[in-house]
Amino acid sequence: xxxxxxxxxxxxNADRPTLVGVDLHVGEGELALVVGPTGVGKSTLLRMVNxxxxxxxxxxxxxxxxxxxxxxxxxxxxxxxxLVGHVAQDPSAGFVADTVExxxxxxMEQLGLDPGVMRKxxxxxxxxxxxxxxxxxxxxxxxxxxxxxxxIGAVLTAHPKVMVLDEPTSALDPAAAEEVLASITRLVxxxxxxxxxxxxxxxxxxxxxxxxIHIDPEGRVEGGAPAEVMETSSVAPPVVRLGRLxxxxxxxxxxxxxxxxxxxxxxxxxPPAPRSPNVGATVLEARGLTVAYGDVAAVRGVDLRIAxxxxxALMGRNxxxxxxxxxxxxxxxxxxxxxxxxxxxDPATLEAGRARRLVALVPHEPSDLLFxxxxxxxxxxxxxxxxxxxxxxxxxxxxxxxDIDPQTHPADLSEGxxxxxxxxxxxGAGPEVLLLDEPTRGMDYAAKQRLSGLIxxxxxxxxxxxxxxxxxxxxxxTAHRVVVMAEGxxxxxxxxxxxxxxSPVFAPQVAKVLAGDWLTVGDVAAALEPA
Amino acid sequence: xxxKLPRRLHAGAWWLWALGLMAVATQTTNPLLLGLVVAVCGxxxxxxxxxxxxxxxxxxYLVVAAVVVAIRIFFRTLFGGGVGADVLFHLPRLSxxxxxxxxxxxxAQQVLAGMYDGFRLAAILVCVGAAxxxxxxxxxxxxxxxxxxxxxxxxxxxxxxxxxxVESFARIRRARRLRGESGxxxxxxxxxxxxLAEETLHRSVSLAASMEGxxxxxxxxxxxxxxxxxxxxxAPLAVGSFWLVTGSETxxxxxxxxxxxxxxxxxxxxxxxRDRRTRYRADRWERQEWLVGLSGVVAAVGVYVTAxxxxxxxxxxxxxxxxxxxxxxxxxxxxxxxxxxxxxPPTPPVPSLRSIPEAAQ
Numbered sequence: 008x009x010x011x012x013x014x015x016x017x018x019x020n021a022d023r024p025t026l027v028g029v030d031l032h033v034g035e036g037e038l039a040l041v042v043g044p045t046g047v048g049k050s051t052l053l054r055m056v057n058x059x060x061x062x063x064x065x066x067x068x069x070x071x072x073x074x075x076x077x078x079x080x081x082x083x084x085x086x087x088x089x090l091v092g093h094v095a096q097d098p099s100a101g102f103v104a105d106t107v108e109x110x111x112x113x114x115m116e117q118l119g120l121d122p123g124v125m126r127k128x129x130x131x132x133x134x135x136x137x138x139x140x141x142x143x144x145x146x147x148x149x150x151x152x153x154x155x156x157x158x159i160g161a162v163l164t165a166h167p168k169v170m171v172l173d174e175p176t177s178a179l180d181p182a183a184a185e186e187v188l189a190s191i192t193r194l195v196x197x198x199x200x201x202x203x204x205x206x207x208x209x210x211x212x213x214x215x216x217x218x219x220i221h222i223d224p225e226g227r228v229e230g231g232a233p234a235e236v237m238e239t240s241s242v243a244p245p246v247v248r249l250g251r252l253x254x255x256x257x258x259x260x261x262x263x264x265x266x267x268x269x270x271x272x273x274x275x276x277x278p279p280a281p282r283s284p285n286v287g288a289t290v291l292e293a294r295g296l297t298v299a300y301g302d303v304a305a306v307r308g309v310d311l312r313i314a315x316x317x318x319x320a321l322m323g324r325n326x327x328x329x330x331x332x333x334x335x336x337x338x339x340x341x342x343x344x345x346x347x348x349x350x351x352x353d354p355a356t357l358e359a360g361r362a363r364r365l366v367a368l369v370p371h372e373p374s375d376l377l378f379x380x381x382x383x384x385x386x387x388x389x390x391x392x393x394x395x396x397x398x399x400x401x402x403x404x405x406x407x408x409x410d411i412d413p414q415t416h417p418a419d420l421s422e423g424x425x426x427x428x429x430x431x432x433x434x435g436a437g438p439e440v441l442l443l444d445e446p447t448r449g450m451d452y453a454a455k456q457r458l459s460g461l462i463x464x465x466x467x468x469x470x471x472x473x474x475x476x477x478x479x480x481x482x483x484x485t486a487h488r489v490v491v492m493a494e495g496x497x498x499x500x501x502x503x504x505x506x507x508x509x510s511p512v513f514a515p516q517v518a519k520v521l522a523g524d525w526l527t528v529g530d531v532a533a534a535l536e537p538a
Numbered sequence: 539x540x541x542k543l544p545r546r547l548h549a550g551a552w553w554l555w556a557l558g559l560m561a562v563a564t565q566t567t568n569p570l571l572l573g574l575v576v577a578v579c580g581x582x583x584x585x586x587x588x589x590x591x592x593x594x595x596x597x598x599y600l601v602v603a604a605v606v607v608a609i610r611i612f613f614r615t616l617f618g619g620g621v622g623a624d625v626l627f628h629l630p631r632l633s634x635x636x637x638x639x640x641x642x643x644x645x646a647q648q649v650l651a652g653m654y655d656g657f658r659l660a661a662i663l664v665c666v667g668a669a670x671x672x673x674x675x676x677x678x679x680x681x682x683x684x685x686x687x688x689x690x691x692x693x694x695x696x697x698x699x700x701x702x703x704v705e706s707f708a709r710i711r712r713a714r715r716l717r718g719e720s721g722x723x724x725x726x727x728x729x730x731x732x733x734l735a736e737e738t739l740h741r742s743v744s745l746a747a748s749m750e751g752x753x754x755x756x757x758x759x760x761x762x763x764x765x766x767x768x769x770x771x772x773a774p775l776a777v778g779s780f781w782l783v784t785g786s787e788t789x790x791x792x793x794x795x796x797x798x799x800x801x802x803x804x805x806x807x808x809x810x811x812r813d814r815r816t817r818y819r820a821d822r823w824e825r826q827e828w829l830v831g832l833s834g835v836v837a838a839v840g841v842y843v844t845a846x847x848x849x850x851x852x853x854x855x856x857x858x859x860x861x862x863x864x865x866x867x868x869x870x871x872x873x874x875x876x877x878x879x880x881x882x883p884p885t886p887p888v889p890s891l892r893s894i895p896e897a898a899q
Contacts, residue, residue: 063747088753100741101748103695105676112818117753119814126819147701162752339715360718368716375713378732392718418736432717 008169008201009033009056011228014070016051016060025051027226029070033203035168038195038215040233041205042242043222044451046421049205050096052222053171056203057091058084075168089118092162093171097178098154102146107138107157110146114165128164135198136160136190151325152183156190163194170194172204176211177448180324180477181512184211191215207451210244210480210516213237214261234258242452245480245516248528252535265520272521277534279524282487282503287315290471291336291366291440296345298331298495305331307495308345313440313471318462320486320503321475322513328495329475330371333442336473337368349440360392366440367433373425373446374417382420382428383413389432404431407461422449423458434465441465443474447481459485483507483515483526542826544886547586549673550681551827551882555582556669558834559875562841563661566852567654570864571841571872572661576603578876579668586878587671588885599667606663607656614652615644622647622857647856654854681821685764685809691754695745706737756814764808771801829881833874840871 011031017024025048033039041049054060058079061068072079075090092114095101104110111132115125133139136156141149149157155175162170175191176184192215194200206212213219219236221229229236234257237247246265250258253272259265291313298306305328313319321329334340336347338355339362347353354362370376379385386400393399401413408427411420417428426446433441443462447455455478462485466472476482482489482503489506491499491513499506504524507513518526525531559575566572583596616629617638622645629641676697679690707730714729749755775798781791844867845852854862 084750085753085756093751100744114752359715363718375710378729
């Protein structure tokens with residue numbers, strides 16, 4: 008269905024090609040998963056399938072890309088619309104209509120389908136994607152998972168033979184991700200659509216794939232059966248890394264595969280070493296914190312304490328009130344009731360410059376805080392606001408992410424580097440409490456590992472840290488304590504192991520496989536007795 | 539008669555109705571007739587507006603209309619120059635170099651002239667407001683002729699983007715505090731504008747990619763020829779209209795306007811026939827649409843007839859001061875425009891929305 012023949016692609020002004028000599032074939036009805044570290048050109052590969060690359064991006068394409076018998080060199084992006092449905096990373100940025108129903112019809116209108124056919128297909132897709140109850144909703148009022156399903160549905164109405172999905176679950180909580188993946192697998196099984204999908208969170212998708220396409224940092228592409236590719240892949244979900252550690256072959260791809268072989272491993276394991284954070288006195292205390300928007304309470308009477316040096320993960324569904332809670336704790340966000348005290352002072356009563364010496368927040372979109380031309384300027388301005396000697400911020404940034412060209416424009420940094428820059432700026436104020444909102448979006452396993460280590464170091468210096476995240480693996484790796492929110496209330500608050508192991512939604516893969524208190528592959532490696 | 543089921547009336551019908559009332563308002567300064575127009579709008583809006591987001595703005599139009607009247611009266615009082623015989627009171631007179639006088643005697647004529655004029659503008663505003671409240675402007679764009687559907691789609695998309703921009707702005711403004719940025723002047727604006735501009739640019743590019751990927755702007759069999767015809771017709775239309783307004787030569791002007799209009803309509807129709815795009819659940823034009831649209835036309839025609847047959851009704855004289863008169867033809871024809879309050883189908887209820895705005899999350 009999709010054939011890449013000796014494809015090499017170079018972006019304009021790039022000194023080396025993004026993809027080199029790609030030979031690839033995806034058969035009809037296959038679900039192919041594109042994996043690789045951040046920034047290796049997964050999106051580039053996906054966007055080639057309907058010609059957005061190179062027609063929209065510019066750049067030089069050598070070789071041939073053929074989809075359903077059409078060469079993308081001979082067809083415009085619009086002419087591929089009836090064959091290829093492309094859903095970009097941020098679905099809501101691509102919405103063109105006002106309501107769900109009109110959005111679903113847009114592609115068909117452009118293709119000039121008969122109104123009767125359109126009406127019927129919209130109804131079918133509403134059912135297929137489970138959107139019936141949302142049909143006349145405004146798109147702006149959809150949750151993340153709903154928006155993602157609408158975006159998939161909107162290209163599906165044109166009955167494309169090929170669907171291209173760029174990180175369809177990256178912004179979603181575990182339950183919403185399951186919903187979206189269920190819809191995608193239904194497409195593959197019932198409709199026979201060929202699906203090409205990129206995803207960082209392999210633990211969610213690798214077991215559904217018929218074929219895995221791995222891109223390495225040099226831009227070389229290798230495809231094959233999932234278990235084979237995972238043997239050597241530079242990115243791998245915890246269950247695969249566990250399999251590698253235990254020397255299982257073939258590698259397990261799902262928790263179920265691994266669990267059947269787990270008994271022999273568990274017998275070789277010592278009980279996990281208890282995580283004993285070097286916790287000091289309580290730094291942050293919130294009582295009866297409430298945030299209401301109109302009649303709806305986003306946060307409802309929350310009591311919370313965080314101690315110095317402690318790392319707390321804040322989890323819960325999209326829209327459970329996590330961000331509202333972080334903003335209310337920081338003092339800038341709306342607060343309808345309750346008190347927050349950090350060392351006896353409420354940050355909401357302080358002016359902005361002093362409040363951030365108590366509590367720093369890294370928001371959901373770190374780039375909201377970046378507005379200078381270069382990294383050096385950003386750091387210079389931060390030092391000026393923080394009243395620290397020039398160079399402090401840049402030195403901290405280097406400490407966080409290694410060498411970085413200070414003349415780079417902040418918009419050209421990777422997600423991980425942007426986050427590190429904002430972190431360096433915010434830490435410059437020397438806050439007692441650090442709040443992070445969903446920091447792992449768009450990060451590969453290595454970047455997450457580094458971030459996790461970084462947060463550990465920050466906490467070790469006595470800062471209290473709270474991280475709102477959907478990423479159960481990251482929470483298991485990083486946090487001492489997990490707080491789970493639902494409908495604005497705290498429904499669980501305990502040691503990480505206690506909370507996540509008992510929950511089917513929040514349990515990390517390793518805990519599911521071994522059914523014990525080992526949460527990460529690192530835990531298992533440490534507990535493994537020499538055979 | 540069978541029960542009228544709730545349904546969305548064709549947006550064009552509401553706009554035709556409102557245009558008729560607007561035509562009435564432009565023809566007259568008679569406060570009674572203008573009051574009738576506003577009342578008719580009010581009744582129809584109250585009976586037939588839906589609960590959707592765009593329907594909440596009617597009150598704002600009323601407020602703006604009231605402000606317009608107040609401003610007109612204020613300026614006429616201040617700069618009116620005491621035209622007319624019935625002096626109400628005196629303001630201190632102030633001469634500004636250049637021959638302009640401020641203040642002086644204030645006459646009933648000048649205040650009333652300001653008021654009537656203000657009423658007229660206010661009535662037009664209220665008509666626009668009513669049309670906007672009754673029909674989603676986006677649906678109107680969707681009902682444009684097929685030849686304009688490309689433009690219409692861009693307009694619809696732009697209208698949907700505006701609220702997102704407001705949300706981004708609010709989010710970024712909040713984020714500024716996190717960095718401890720404060721102060722005034724350009725330095726304080728930069729942290730707001732740069733991220734906003736970046737995000738807007740980024741969003742536009744992804745939107746363009748998404749639209750193109752979904753077939754927007756697919757080449758259709760050439761309709762350039764017809765497009766050229768339509769655009770070629772615009773020139774005679776504009777020149778003829780200018781002639782008509784300046785009134786130098788009526789016959790030639792009318793002929794030019796007619797020729798231009800034929801070219802434009804023909805061009806649009808010709809291009810539309812070749813357009814491949816279709817419309818999902820297009821608003822249908824049925825009997826009720828006719829009733830609503832024609833009621834507006836009747837009002838306009840009635841007032842034109844009044845203008846041709848009577849004097850002093852549409853523009854009541856102020857010197858001497860007289861109580862404005864209402865001719866039966868004009869009054870009844872405007873009242874006909876109130877019939878949509880009964881003849882139009884009720885607007886379907888709006889589904890409940892999730893009430894926490896995404897930006898606030």
